[in-house]
Amino acid sequence: MDEVDSAIVHHLQVDGRLSNRALAEKLGIAPSTCLERTRLLHRRGIIQGYKAQVSLRALNRPVQAMVSAQIRPLRRNVVAAFEQSVTRLPEVVSVYTMAGSDDFLVHVTAQDIDHLHAFLLDQFTNRREIVGFRTAIIYQHLTNPVLDPLPPTDPQG
Amino acid sequence: MDEVDSAIVHHLQVDGRLSNRALAEKLGIAPSTCLERTRLLHRRGIIQGYKAQVSLRALNRPVQAMVSAQIRPLRRNVVAAFEQSVTRLPEVVSVYTMAGSDDFLVHVTAQDIDHLHAFLLDQFTNRREIVGFRTAIIYQHLTNPVLDPLPPTDPQG
DNA sequence: CCGTGGCCCGAATTTCATTCGGCTCAACGC
DNA sequence: GCGTTGAGCCGAATGAAATTCGGGCCACGG
Known part of the structure; x- marks a missing residue:
């Protein structure tokens, strides 16, 4: 959990569908490296998953x-x-x-x-x-x- | 917001990184159709975004x-x-x-x-x-x- | 009967994810 | 000092996915 990992977690909290390439570019590392890092974050349970944020109004729950x-x-x-x-x-x-x-x-x-x-x-x-x-x-x-x-x-x- | 839209929202809440193809297959519709539906859900503000779920323990916040x-x-x-x-x-x-x-x-x-x-x-x-x-x-x-x-x-x- | 619009589809193109062999570098033992 | 080892990174190659777009189907209204 160095600062690169923290940055990955940070960006994926802001946009959970950020593509691996775009994420890699933001961090200044290669896509393959970024992919490996991200996978490790999953395997270690640091990133637990991804969820769509849905409007409660749209779900008829105001x-x-x-x-x-x-x-x-x-x-x-x-x-x-x-x-x-x-x-x-x-x-x-x-x-x-x-x-x-x-x-x-x-x-x-x-x-x-x-x-x-x-x-x-x-x-x-x-x-x-x-x-x-x-x-x-x-x-x-x-x-x-x-x-x-x-x-x-x-x-x- | 028909039942297909509801199903899209449902699946993307379970897994926000579900690929468009996989989602389309789950719903029994074409990927292009699924993409258009999903984009409309974004544009209408029903899906507000996607966020990674992160372990509070891993973030040093137990x-x-x-x-x-x-x-x-x-x-x-x-x-x-x-x-x-x-x-x-x-x-x-x-x-x-x-x-x-x-x-x-x-x-x-x-x-x-x-x-x-x-x-x-x-x-x-x-x-x-x-x-x-x-x-x-x-x-x-x-x-x-x-x-x-x-x-x-x-x-x- | 003949548009018209909404909705859907599938092929084609562009972009992306993933794999993998190789590189660098630091730590270690001798 | 010097070779070994392993961790971490890179970039090209491959396969898969996203996205575009032209067109079909069908219900509706004139």
Whole structure:
């Protein structure tokens, strides 16, 4: 993971369909070298894959909310079952398993407020293990376009 | 946005580097047709781009946290400035602008707990507009691999 | 019945991915 | 000092893919 690797990762985060030749040219290395580097990044699990970014509006999902939930008992199998089943629901974008007063944050999307409400009644109110949840509407979700490696500095410095 | 378009979006969410030929074959259409469809999805803004998925461990960011913050005054320019500047910080993955008791949720990553603490002291404690924030550690972050269009059903049904 | 436009197709061309033999250089042992 | 070894890089050659484009099919409207 030298600086060439970092640059590859950086550029592929900006444009995941960048051609190998174009990438090589950006870095000032030969296409064959670039290909080998990139393949190694895959094999080492540093690049885990590529995904198209899709407009939530176009997917008929303009309403977003964050649901914080507490479940009991907090046993391994209960936690794992909750994570797995909730992640699979089509309305769910992602699930954060948390330390603190909430056990989970669930990012959900829906067609409109009515569907959001129906979803919560069907999927959260009904579950035995959920002892409480709160829903907060998301006005906007901004994402950092690129995550580069953080330098190994001293936190004091 | 017929079912062929949905299938294209679906497959490119699973594998953003799927070749046009392979995609065409999956859908049972000609490569030229598939290319035209896909280009239209780009032009209409339905597919917004492609991003490599990168291991946070490999980027030296094994620690994740969710920071909920309240800012005052809740004026348009203050809100926008906060969103913009925070999203740009390298430790920040994404920023949710919220309705409810918290104004923002900020997903942050750091090398370790010490760096997380230093980051919060530097970037949150110092800001005038932040009147309070709480930090919760994220044990795990699961993501739904695919977001398909939600059907236009009745929420009661 | 006869355009017209939307959508699709397949062949041709250009560009790209991938392979592979060879080069350089630094580290190592003798 | 000197040969060996291995890692990493390069560029030409080959095969595959992206892209273009002329044309076919079909539903629709006059």
